[in-house]
Amino acid sequence: xxxxxxxxxxxxxxxxxxxxxxxxxxxxxxxxxxxxxxxxxxxxxxxxxxxxxxxxxxxxxxxxxxx
Amino acid sequence: xxxxxxxxxxxxxxxxxxxxxxxxxxxxxxxxxxxxxxxxxxxxxxxxxxxxxxxxxxxxxxxxxxxxxxxxxxxxxxxxxxxxxxxxxxxxxxxxxxxxxxxxxxxxxxxxxxxxxxxxxxxxx
Numbered sequence: 001x002x003x004x005x006x007x008x009x010x011x012x013x014x015x016x017x018x019x020x021x022x023x024x025x026x027x028x029x030x031x032x033x034x035x036x037x038x039x040x041x042x043x044x045x046x047x048x049x050x051x052x053x054x055x056x057x058x059x060x061x062x063x064x065x066x067x
Numbered sequence: 068x069x070x071x072x073x074x075x076x077x078x079x080x081x082x083x084x085x086x087x088x089x090x091x092x093x094x095x096x097x098x099x100x101x102x103x104x105x106x107x108x109x110x111x112x113x114x115x116x117x118x119x120x121x122x123x124x125x126x127x128x129x130x131x132x133x134x135x136x137x138x139x140x141x142x143x144x145x146x147x148x149x150x151x152x153x154x155x156x157x158x159x160x161x162x163x164x165x166x167x168x169x170x171x172x173x174x175x176x177x178x179x180x181x182x183x184x185x186x187x188x189x190x191x192x
């Protein structure tokens with residue numbers, strides 16, 4: 001349970017970090033790198049969420065005897 | 068308590084992130100939903116064990132109970148996915164997920180309907 005809650009905080013942290021880095025890079029005139037930071041953050045969070053979803057689906061399958 | 072606290076924390080974080088990065092906010096709400104459901108899933112499992120025990124004692128075939136459980140599982144997963152799609156503003160995709168879930172539930176329910184019809188025919192003839 002603790003690790004799951006940690007995941008929520010990690011995702012929010014990545015989001016805030018990506019936003020801050022994006023605005024800093026924009027001020028420094030490096031728009032493309034800002035987009036890359038956004039994309040990297042999205043990819044990392046996507047990996048976590050997909051693992052979490054797979055975990056959920058496995059558990060639902062075993063509880064409800066699906067398939 | 069725990070569940071309400073997690074929900075509130077997740078809501079605050081989503082609101083903070085949404086203004087800057089709406090795509091991450093969607094993933095955050097998915098993660099929050101999964102965490103909340105995983106907390107309750109273990110308890111659902113024990114309830115289902117009790118129901119199975121009762122059904123065995125009442126002499127109800129496990130086939131029907133299994134079908135009902137499968138239908139509940141499909142309904143929950145489909146509802147979960149559809150609500151996430153609707154939150155992200157994709158109502159059309161959400162409607163299609165619900166449609167697919169309805170069809171799958173119909174497929175699962177066909178054997179029960181057939182059994183009911185066979186019983187009726189037996190009674191009539």
